[in-house]
């Protein structure tokens with residue numbers, strides 16, 4: 001079983017009179033990759049900096065491996081950090097950049113040579129050991145920054161939007177590599193991003209933040225399929241958010257095996273409305289009014305005969321549905337998820 005390795009308890013952070021983090025608590029399991037996901041300004045970087053010890057005074061407790069660290073200086077915490085901007089030393093070779101922290105710790109030269117060589121091998125940059133940062137691509141520079149942090153064997157590695165400065169293709173490849181390093185070396189990583197796809201693809205756990213509060217923590221699957229509240233349903237993925245009353249107008253009387261509550265909100269993901277009929281499906285008559293090609297999927301606007309507009313998505317492997325002709329689609333009420341009446345406080 002993976003123990004709770006990092007525990008944040010009742011964290012409050014005020015910056016220039018602005019309460020940025022409000023009574024926040026969460027846990028991160030050992031040897032997992034946990035992502036902080038949230039809109040811009042939600043407080044992700046602020047929490048990360050507090051964990052690293054880079055903030056001014058914070059209220060609350062931060063426990064790492066059962067030790068309180070909130071009053072320790074940053075260099076006492078044994079926490080590594082990787083930034084969007086790489087922050088490499090431009091006048092040092094790649095080898096020296098990676099060796100830097102070990103030299104500060106005054107480790108023996110042979111040990112340093114071995115550790116740096118092993119780390120450069122892990123990140124696939126052995127042939128760049130004598131190059132300087134400005135001779136490397138953005139993705140390679142970030143791999144050096146990650147190697148420089150990992151070589152110190154930190155208890156926890158914090159990564160603050162490490163892929164944001166890279167182009168889309170490199171971003172996908174480097175996120176997979178980061179996940180691979182994390183699993184291979186058994187590092188606990190806390191990774192900040194505002195990119196849902198990135199968070200979904202690499203995380204054991206996702207912590208979704210908004211306005212200085214945790215909205216939900218869970219596996220990528222749970223975050224997507226069982227949003228806890230209206231913010232979560234709207235923030236993650238594409239959605240149809242409907243009240244119980246609106247569902248009734250569509251002829252739907254149950255959701256997830258429970259009777260509908262008229263004032264509650266429910267979410268139907270667009271891919272769950274389809275041409276496929278299963279036992280207990282409810283038929284929805286209407287017509288497609290527009291379609292958008294997304295490459296692997298097609299997104300439709302479906303206007304029901306009762307006057308409601310629903311988002312529908314289908315994989316793009318068949319001829320697209322025709323617009324403006326009568327059409328019946330189906331939804332399985334068991335897959336409709338209740339999300340409550342309000343945003344999480």
Ligand SMILES: Nc1ncnc2c1ncn2[C@@H]1O[C@H](COP(=O)(O)OP(=O)(O)OP(=O)(O)O)[C@@H](O)[C@H]1O
Pocket residue numbers: 015016018020038039040041042043044045046047194
């Ligand atoms: N030094 C500061 N003084 C006052 N307010 C600050 C300070 N630094 C950040 N804030 C505010 O704190 C909030 C959280 O900022 P933070 O950078 O942690 O958000 P974030 O989720 O990391 O955003 P982004 O994704 O844009 O980096 C924002 O509203 C920001 O304006």
